[in-house]
Amino acid sequence: MSETLPTETGPVAVVIPSRARRLLGPVAGIVAGLALLALTLTVKEPLIPTGMSPRWWPQMLGLLLTLLSLGVAVKEFIAPSAADPDLQPPTRTGIIRVAAFLAIIAVYGVLWYFIAFPVATFALFAAMVWVLGERGWKALLLFPAITTGVLYVLFGLLLKVPL
Amino acid sequence: MNAVAEGLGQIADPFVLLCILIGSLVGMLVGAFPGITATMSVALASSFTLTMDPIPGIAVLLTIYVAANFGDRIPAILVNTPGTPASIATTFDGYPMAKKGLAGVALTTSAFASAIGTLCGLILLVFAAVPLAKVALKFGPAEMFALVVFGLTMMVGVSGGKIGKGLIAGALGLALAAVGRDPITGTERFTFGQIELSDGIPFIAAIIGLFGIADVFDQMLTHRPETFTAIKNFGRWWPNRSEVREMVKPTAVGVGVGSVVGIVPAAGGDIAGIMSWAAAKKVSKHPEKFGKGSLEGLTAPDTASNATLGPSVTTTLALGIPGDSVMAVLIGSLIVWGIQPGPALFTTRPDMVYTIAGIMAIATILTLALSLLRLRGVTKLLELKPAFLWTVIIVFCMVGTFAVNNSVFDVGVMLVFGLVGLFLRRNGFPAGPVVLGLILGKLAEGNLRRSLEIGGVGNILTSPIAMTILVISILAITLPPLLARRRARRATRATTTV
Numbered sequence: 001m002s003e004t005l006p007t008e009t010g011p012v013a014v015v016i017p018s019r020a021r022r023l024l025g026p027v028a029g030i031v032a033g034l035a036l037l038a039l040t041l042t043v044k045e046p047l048i049p050t051g052m053s054p055r056w057w058p059q060m061l062g063l064l065l066t067l068l069s070l071g072v073a074v075k076e077f078i079a080p081s082a083a084d085p086d087l088q089p090p091t092r093t094g095i096i097r098v099a100a101f102l103a104i105i106a107v108y109g110v111l112w113y114f115i116a117f118p119v120a121t122f123a124l125f126a127a128m129v130w131v132l133g134e135r136g137w138k139a140l141l142l143f144p145a146i147t148t149g150v151l152y153v154l155f156g157l158l159l160k161v162p163l
Numbered sequence: 164m165n166a167v168a169e170g171l172g173q174i175a176d177p178f179v180l181l182c183i184l185i186g187s188l189v190g191m192l193v194g195a196f197p198g199i200t201a202t203m204s205v206a207l208a209s210s211f212t213l214t215m216d217p218i219p220g221i222a223v224l225l226t227i228y229v230a231a232n233f234g235d236r237i238p239a240i241l242v243n244t245p246g247t248p249a250s251i252a253t254t255f256d257g258y259p260m261a262k263k264g265l266a267g268v269a270l271t272t273s274a275f276a277s278a279i280g281t282l283c284g285l286i287l288l289v290f291a292a293v294p295l296a297k298v299a300l301k302f303g304p305a306e307m308f309a310l311v312v313f314g315l316t317m318m319v320g321v322s323g324g325k326i327g328k329g330l331i332a333g334a335l336g337l338a339l340a341a342v343g344r345d346p347i348t349g350t351e352r353f354t355f356g357q358i359e360l361s362d363g364i365p366f367i368a369a370i371i372g373l374f375g376i377a378d379v380f381d382q383m384l385t386h387r388p389e390t391f392t393a394i395k396n397f398g399r400w401w402p403n404r405s406e407v408r409e410m411v412k413p414t415a416v417g418v419g420v421g422s423v424v425g426i427v428p429a430a431g432g433d434i435a436g437i438m439s440w441a442a443a444k445k446v447s448k449h450p451e452k453f454g455k456g457s458l459e460g461l462t463a464p465d466t467a468s469n470a471t472l473g474p475s476v477t478t479t480l481a482l483g484i485p486g487d488s489v490m491a492v493l494i495g496s497l498i499v500w501g502i503q504p505g506p507a508l509f510t511t512r513p514d515m516v517y518t519i520a521g522i523m524a525i526a527t528i529l530t531l532a533l534s535l536l537r538l539r540g541v542t543k544l545l546e547l548k549p550a551f552l553w554t555v556i557i558v559f560c561m562v563g564t565f566a567v568n569n570s571v572f573d574v575g576v577m578l579v580f581g582l583v584g585l586f587l588r589r590n591g592f593p594a595g596p597v598v599l600g601l602i603l604g605k606l607a608e609g610n611l612r613r614s615l616e617i618g619g620v621g622n623i624l625t626s627p628i629a630m631t632i633l634v635i636s637i638l639a640i641t642l643p644p645l646l647a648r649r650r651a652r653r654a655t656r657a658t659t660t661v
Contacts, residue, residue, distance in 0.1 A: 024590055025328065025331075025586075025587075025590030025591065025592060026331070028586070028590075029331045029335070032335065032338075036338055039353055042353075043350065043351075043352045043353075044350060044351075045350075046348045046350055051612075051615075051616040052347070052612050052615065052616060054345035054347070054348050054350040054352060056612075057341060057608045057611075057612065058338065058341045058352065058353075061334055061337050061338045061341065062338070064334045065331065065334045065335065065338060068327065068330050068331045068334060069331055071327060072327040072328060072331060075327065084591060087589070087591065088385035089385065090384040090385055090589075091384070091385065091386070091387060094383050094384035094385060094386060095384060097383050097384075098380050098383050098384055101380075101383070101557070105557075105561070105578065109571070109574075121558065121562075124558060125554055125558065128553075128554040128557070128558075129550060129551070129554055132550035132553065132554070133550065134548070134550050134551075139550075139551075143551060147554075147555055147558070151558065151559070151562055154211065155211065155562055155563075155566050159211055159214045159566060160214075161214070161562075161565070161566040161569065162569055163562070163565075
């Protein structure tokens with residue numbers, strides 16, 4: 001849920017997270033803490049026993065993470081819903097764009113193995129800019145050509161990175 | 164004297180000077196773009212500076228750090244949008260001044276205030292770094308562990324009203340640092356057979372993901388097309404004599420507040436700026452002008468936020484505890500270069516103090532000169548579409564991360580951390596403590612275990628220094644919510660009385 005708050009510079013959209021939404025972070029913290037506790041059992045003990053086991057520190061952290069997350073979860077469960085001024089609500093277009101970017105990056109990762117870096121990177125820039133709604137030869141041809149060129153000269157030629 | 168000559172001699176190299184020039188230009192530009200923070204740009208730059216020698220690399224990173232703190236004032240004054248969080252308080256009086264037709268004076272005043280602040284902060288670096296490092300050199304494992312806890316709790320304490328979430332983020336960072344070899348026995352932990360993880364999670368990849376990718380994805384998620392009108396009428400550029408006199412007191416306030424805030428681990432320019440604005444208002448003869456275009460209200464925060472830079476570097480390099488989030492990124496780069504920040508660094512290599520101070524001083528003067536160029540063209544730059552900026556940042560992040568170790572695995576780690584960072588951000592968890600935990604985790608674990616193995620818990624409890632630091636750490640996270648609750652209760656009581 002979101003609403004707009006009046007500010008000095010004009011209305012600003014803010015998020016009023018539901019209880020379930022507020023519990024998402026702390027619950028993820030509890031899962032991470034418990035997973036860490038479980039994973040510590042896979043750590044091999046040294047053949048020559050030392051003062052403290054290598055499992056000890058991650059176990060402490062797993063416990064700490066679980067307890068802290070549990071505390072925050074209880075607090076979030078009890079607290080009434082309030083607007084979070086630091087969080088702006090995501091837009092539908094924004095979600096689609098981020099998902100499309102992730103897909104493009106995955107394809108780029110595969111392409112990089114098969115075709116030359118400048119070609120793959122040119123295509124990557126063009127695809128990303130297209131997803132962001134830019135059209136026209138300057139955005140789809142000139143911009144990718146210039147930025148790919150800069151990247152290739154900086155990393156490939158000057159810094160000798162095997163691209 | 165030898166250390167001074169040796170330290171300054173290292174920056175006499177033309178290549179280092181070229182790096183400072185490039186860093187200044189890049190820093191000014193990234194600072195001027197709202198949405199690109201100094202932390203993000205230093206993280207991004209660290210990916211390709213790691214292939215350079217340490218001194219030119221440090222020169223690029225430190226110069227971006229300095230210059231971004233100049234450039235970020237431009238959008239704050241012209242479009243009422245801080246270029247980085249450090250210039251939040253600049254908008255309070257900078258934009259109202261620009262609206263009054265005094266944009267030129269505001270930009271010039273801001274540039275001088277920033278330069279004076281940075282240079283005063285550097286004096287503290289030159290004189291305090293080595294003595295501080297010498298004191299810290301006497302610290303044993305118990306004190307070093309307490310110092311790490313102090314750094315973490317300070318970063319959590321300044322992360323707004325989200326102490327619980329900040330602590331979870333810090334614990335997560337420490338847990339992530341447990342990946343790789345155990346610091347005492349060398350036993351492998353959580354590597355899942357991946358050889359790339361035996362030295363731990365790659366710092367730079369994780370940092371770029373958390374600060375670069377996560378930030379861009381968050382902006383993409385929430386971006387709404389908006390039209391803003393940048394101030395076009397700059398008016399006169401130079402402050403007159405009475406305006407120069409008016410700047411003296413807030414400059415002094417800014418230097419004082421900035422130096423104190425800067426030395427505190429994790430507290431940066433944003434906090435110093437706001438605190439200094441409030442302090443300058445209290446001592447001003449015209450507090451009623453604050454927020455309405457007061458020159459004093461512009462000078463104090465700009466001086467303060469820049470005065471934090473030198474002390475912040477002092478804390479970072481002398482104690483090994485990051486002074487702010489940019490310094491957390493810098494520590495990551497230094498470790499990769501084989502330079503371990505901490506008490507031993509400045510005591511064994513005092514010349515480093517002068518090299519770093521020299522780089523930052525040259526960067527300040529150069530950036531001041533750049534800032535004094537008539538900046539009318541910047542308005543056009545501010546109207547650049549974010550689409551181009553986002554694509555450039557994401558692709559630079561990917562190629563830059565690959566360049567660190569020529570490893571596709573690192574790029575994967577960066578993307579995973581980008582998504583983790585996005586999840587954390589969307590759920591109100593600060594990313595700073597995760598990075599700090601990741602960087603300081605091994606130091607915390609090694610020192611705590613050594614301390615406990617030497618003399619048990621008593622080893623910590625009987626150390627006055629460790630206990631003092633730990634008590635301050637506890638206060639840092641317990642006091643802010645208690646004070647906020649007290650203030651809220653007072654406000655409620657006042658409302659009901661009325």
